[in-house]
Amino acid sequence: MKSPISSLICLLLALLPAASAEEMLFSSSLNPCQQNNNFSATQFDVTLTPSNNSLSFSVVGVSTIQGYVRIDLKVFAYGLNVYETTINPCDDDLDGLCPMSEGQISLPTSNVDIPGDSLSQVPNIAYTVPDLDARVQAYFIRTETNESAACVEAELSNGKTVDQKGVAWTLAVMSGLALVASAITSGLGHSNTAAHVAAMALGLFSYFQAQAFIGMTGVNLPPIVASWTQNFQWSMGIIQVGFIQDIATWYQRSTGGTPSTILSSLATTSVEVQKRSVEPMMQLMKRAADGLTHQLIARSNAGSGDGSDTANSVVIHGIERVGFRAQIEITNIFMTGYIFFVIFVMFVVIGVVIFKLICELLVRMGKMKGDKFQDFRNGWTTVLKGILFRIVLIGFPQMVVLCFWEFTRNDSGAEMVLAVFTIFIMLATLAWASSKVVRLARRSIAMHKNPAYILYSDPVSLNKWGFLYVQFKATAYYFIVPVLVYVLVKGLFVALAQDNGNVQAIALVVIEAAFLILVCVMRPYMDKKTNAFNISISVINFLSAIFLLVFTEIFDQPGIVTGVMGVIFFVYNAVFSLVLLIIVLIASIVAIFAKNPDTRYQPMRDDRGSFIKSQSQLTTELDALGATARGEPKHGYYSKAGARIEDDDDSLSGGSLNPSRMQSQQTSYQGAGYTSMDASSGRHFPPSYQTKDGLASPLDNSRAGSMTSTQNRYRQPTGSPSPWQRGAGYE
Known part of the structure; x- marks a missing residue:
């Protein structure tokens, strides 16, 4: 049974920091493992050092056992009983245990020699595998009756873990650099490259958040899985910073809440992750605690005497486990995530403003050409709105989980208000933005027989709403709707079913399977590479959901x-994360430093690049005169007059399909350089809207009949085939 684990050791060690030269096993917490327990510990430190065959321990606890006992020790590693031994306190001169008596027990640091043949029974993997899934159980057996008077259990560790701050920081920095690279590339005019890098960055970030979701479930995870997923909790705003914790505690206390004190009472409180093996006892402990801790923790009296000397046991799982491992008080988890989301928004806004000022200063000083970042400088407020919308999209999974989880916590009245307003405003914002994209695309189909025309030729629409559709091909502009539904439903199960890990695991399997099938069938992303990138992420998420089950x-x-599946979960996710990071890093570096990075990517089959470039082709005097006659400024696309394409009063609702209005709008678009009557002028006709069977938007089917006559009436004159028309029948 050791071979499956041993075969993974080399790969595991290659992914971990250098380990300590001395092998040892140790534990610092002790928890009850049977009901009617007659022994509890407020301090427990034990270290097994095989190099000198010694067992060092120090125990302070409370006992209600009287008489002579023997101690039966059982060591379990990955579910296997790998070691058993019996200790007679009288033979080993353990003061206070021979015989045992009621009251306080204090065992100073002592050393017990362990026979070499006994140590040889402990497998070598116990000293080498990180986040060892091992525990030792000690049964206090009355020698007179041979009955178990108490059972205590200690989790063993070898000091090695895959939960590394360096890993978490690396993942965070790489994700941020990819988003920055896509923004810079877009500002330099490489729209194709920017779209690919942004799509990969968002896919990478979504994978990180999916890993964080696994760690936040109420399932009893193997130690290596809990540690691995902890590396991704920064994507949910779970980051421990001292002054942030002080602010969160002050805010909760000042608004009528009662902060928890688990971290400050570890000297007298034993913290344990919920386990199925002790589930009945843990449920009793949890019920006893509900009225005392507002469902924050589960406490139980470890002794069965008069209750004057007791120790507290805290059982944590799911989001509470994540917060505790990050050294964040349970009642501060929501506010910590919320504060970091607000800080992220503020830094992005400040960064955009500073970048705008720097660009203008460099241009005035002659240090930068005037055409550099020209679109951004002319319409930076519109770009900023689009960036803020993108941030809302990135933070949506985080706030869905934290806000809905806060509904079950009610840490304070003010925090409940923040949760309600934040999540429902985000839902309304994204729903409205998605409907806006759908309306723009349907208008483009009605007027130009192509959804990509308005979505990409109008810079206001592209900069403000492009975050919702640039990663998809033109015919799948609506796919952001199922993506948002997928994230919302998934987050609801993680947040609201914390007390039932089985329900969470089954739900995640169903959700991930449905989304994987949807992505594989529709292949909605912009090209084959992006589809492969995102489908692979969906496959890994589905596989992780099966492992969670x-x-x-x-x-x-x-x-x-x-135990073995826990190790496999870490291995394949670590390898997959490394591959994704390398792909995104290479794409980001090429995007910034290559002279023409667009050559690495084939033109999109929806010819969005041609539509985007048509914005800058107003070079003739006739174009300038036409813009002046319409009352447009030089860069009128970013002005209120130039934003006419995406104004609400121009939507398909109401009277937007009035023929005279559509005719005047179409004439306006042609004069603005969106279309041309012949190829000799350097501009082209828009491509026709052609799709394969099954790829047309279901949102358009209901209006297809009513819009046919309108489309025929305003169809462009035919002539020689335009280059845009070649290959425009989207895959």
Whole structure:
């Protein structure tokens, strides 16, 4: 049974920092493992050092056991009973345990020699595998009756873990650099490259958040899985910063809440992750705690005496486990994530403003050409709006989980108000923005027989709403709707089903399977490479959901199966994360430093690049005169007059399909350089709207009949085939 684990050791060690030269096992917490327990510990430190065959321990606890006992020790590694031994306190001169008596027990640091043949029974993987899934159980057996008077359990560790701050920071920095690279590339005019880098960056970020979701579920995860997913909790705003914690605690206390004190009471409180093996006892402990801690923690009296000397045991799982591992008080988790989201928004706004000022200063000083970042400088407020919308989209999974989870917590009245307003405003914003994209695309189909025409030729629409559709091909402009529904439903199960890990795991399997099938069938992203990139992420997310279902032990599999699958989960996700990071890093570097990065990518089959470039082709005097006659400024696209294409009063609702209005709008677009009557002028006819069967938007089918006559009436004159018309029948 050791071979599946041993075969993974080399790969694991290659991904981890250098380990300590001395092998040892240690534990610093002790938890009850049977009901009617007669022994509890407020301090427990034990270290097994095989190099000198010694077991060092120090225990301070409370006992209600009287008489002589023996201690039966059992060591479990990955569900296997790998070691057993019996200790007689009288033979080993353990003061206070021979015999045992009621009251306080204090065992100073002591050393016990362990026979070499006994140590040889401990497998070598116990000293090498990170986040060791091992525990030791100690049964106090009365020698007179041979009954178990108490059972305590300690989690063993070898000091190695895959939860590394360096890994988390690297992932965060790489994601941020990819987003910055896409923004800079877009400002330099490389729209094709910018769209690809942005799509990969968003896909990478969504994968990180999916990993964080796994760690936030209420399932009892193997230690290596819990540690690995902890590396991604920064994507949910779970970041420990001292003054942020002070602000969160002050805000909660000043608004009528009661902060938890788990981290400050570790000397007298034993913290344990919920386990199926002790589930009945843990449920009793949790019910006893509800009225005392507002469902923050589960407490139980470890002793069965008069209750004068007791120790607290705290059971945590899911989001509470994530916060505790990040050294954040449970009642501060929501405010921590919320504060970091607000800080992120503020830094982005300040960064855009500073970049705008720097660009203008460099141009005035002659240090930068006037055509550099010209679109951004002329319409930076519109660009800023689009960036803020993009931030809302990125932070949507985070706020769905934290806000809906806060509804079940009610840490304070003010925090509940923040959660309600934040999540419903974000939902309304994204829903409205998505409907806006749908309306623009449908108007483009009605007027130009192509959804890409208005979506990409109008800079206001592109800069403000492009974050919702640039990663998709033109015929799948509506796919942002199922993506938002997917994130919302997934986040609701993670947030609201914290007390039932089985429900969460089953729901995630169904959700990930449905989304994977949808992506594979529709292939909605802009090209084959982007489709492959995102489909691979969906495959890994679905596979992770299956592993999560196994971790619930719903199949009653042997413990070794759960342990080995935990190690496999870490290995394949670590390799996949590394591959994604390399791909995104290379794409970002090329995007910034290559002279013409667009040559790395084939032109989109919807010819969006041609539509975008048509904005800058107003070079003739006739074009200038036409713009002046219409009352447009030089860069009128960014002015209120130039934003006419995406104004609400121009939508398909109401009287927007009035023929005279559509005719005047179409004439206006032609005069603005969007279309041309012949190829000799350097501009072209828009491509026709052609799709394969099944790829047309379901949102358009209901209006197809009513719009046919309108489309025929305003169809452009035919002539020689335009270059835009070649290959415009989207894949």
